[in-house]
Amino acid sequence: MIESILPAGVIAVDTFEDPPQATLFPEEEFLVSKAVAKRRAEFTTGRWCARQAMQRMGRRPAPILVGPRGEPQWPDGLVGSITHCAGYRAAVAAPAAHVSTVGIDAEPHETMPDGVFEAVSLPEERDRIMLLEREHPGLHWDRMLFSAKESVYKAWYPLAERWLDFEDASVTFHPGTATFTAELKVTGPRLHGRSLTGFSGRWLVEKDLVITAIAVPAQARQPTLSAR
Structure with missing residues (x-):
């Protein structure tokens, strides 16, 4: 399902x-040796999806450990992302020679718990979400915003190797094309000879899920932000 919002070359x-x-590999087993059953299932199936993607690329399955922020550490020469929520797990991978970074996120298509939307959004985003709710009812735009910001962080961290808060990126949705743009409010890392200022992504609502994805091609122009 998630492949429909990803470019060719991302498995x-x-x-x-x-x-x-x-x-799991023994090194991965250690990471969840004390985890509850739910966390262990999410972790195991996410890694299983990742290794299926590796095999489809002709790569040997390998352990995917975790970094200082809990991020998956992919084998040399690969970039990827993993997501999971109730009833759904997914992983994507691509050659680092073709894709600079990728970030995916899946969430249940339902309203955010009380107080969460306000905590993860900027005032300008809340104004845009209110407008979307009037013009495009039936979609949980607050959950979509949360998912998009999760994908932004997952795409950001491998490039910058530093934290990105929810208020450090401003997301705008474009319903006509099922895309979104994220404008960084902090100085980004250098990418393709320029400072990274934002990301472009796509979204999908299907089977009671909200799914967002970002994939930045390697050796390409920096993603540009669409006009508001």
Whole structure:
């Protein structure tokens, strides 16, 4: 499902269940040795999806450990992203020679819990979401914003290797094209010879899920922000 919002060359694998054949490498087992069953299932199936993607690329399956912020550490020469929520797990991977960074996120298509939307959004974003709710009812735009910001962070961190707060990026949705843009409010890292100022992504609402994705091509122009 998620492959429909990703460019060619990014391999995606997703599932709506935890397959019994999903296993971990010993190094990964250690990371979840004390985890509750829910966390262990999410972690295991996410890694299983990632290794299925590797195999489709002709790469040998390998452990995917975690970095200082809990981010997946992909084998040399690969970039990727993993997401999971209730009833859904997905992973994407691509050669680093073709894609600079990728970020994906999946969320249940439902209203955010009380107080969360205000905590993760900027005033300008709240104004835009209110307008979207009037003009395009039936979609949970608050949840979409949260998901987009998660994808932004996952695309940002491998490039910058530093934290990005929710208020450090301003997201604008473009319903006509099912896309979004994110304007960075902080100085970004150098990418393709220029300072990174934002990301462009796509979104999908299907099977009671909100899914967002960002993929930045390697050796390409910096993503530009669409006119508001």
